[in-house]
Amino acid sequence: VQLQASGGGLVQTGGSLRLSCEASGRTVSKYNMGWFRRAPGKEREFVAAISGNNGNTYYLDSVKGRFTISIDNAKNTVLLQMDSLIPEDTAVYYCALDSSFYSLSFYSHNEMKNWGKGTQVTVSS
Numbered sequence: 001v002q003l004q005a006s007g008g009g010l011v012q013t014g015g016s017l018r019l020s021c022e023a024s025g026r027t028v029s030k031y032n033m034g035w036f037r038r039a040p041g042k043e044r045e046f047v048a049a050i051s052g053n054n055g056n057t058y059y060l061d062s063v064k065g066r067f068t069i070s071i072d073n074a075k076n077t078v079l080l081q082m083d084s085l086i087p088e089d090t091a092v093y094y095c096a097l098d099s100s101f102y103s104l105s106f107y108s109h110n111e112m113k114n115w116g117k118g119t120q121v122t123v124s125s
Contacts, residue, residue: 001025003116005095010122011085019080021095021116028052028071032098033078034112035069037091037121044094044111048080049104058104062088085123092118 007019019035034049048059048069057069068081078095096112 001097001114003095003097003114005093005116005119008093008119008121010124012124013086015085015123016081016083017085017121019082019093019095019119019121021078021080023076023078023097026097026114028076028078028097029073032101032104032107032112033069033071034096034098034107035078035080035093036096036111037089037093038118039088039091042091046108047093049107050078051101051104053101056104058108060108082121085121087123087125090121090123092120094118 002024003021005021011017029052031052035047036044037047038044048067050057050069066084070079095116097114098112
């Protein structure tokens with residue numbers, strides 16, 4: 001499977017960005033999909049996950065109400081709509097796929113199996 005993330009950029013505090021992750025070789029609606037991020041000098045952390053099987057979602061507490069993960073089945077793409085961005089959201093964002101159907105909360109402390117290259121998101125104050 002290949003995962004290609006795009007949509008990152010530079011935005012001011014309070015702005016919005018939409019990240020896309022196009023998958024080839026797998027149908028995203030059949031797997032758990034997620035977004036993770038790595039801020040400068042920090043470990044990679046979980047951001048959001050969605051079950052392709054039933055559409056359930058799960059979020060990092062600090063992004064709840066601001067970020068929305070979804071699947072575009074027609075484009076075989078996972079999206080992350082990020083609103084009300086703050087400087088603390090600055091990081092390289094990675095999309096990921098897992099063929100093991102763990103409960104989505106599992107990924108808050110564990111990584112998925114397949115990863116794409118990241119896309120940089122920078123939020124200026």
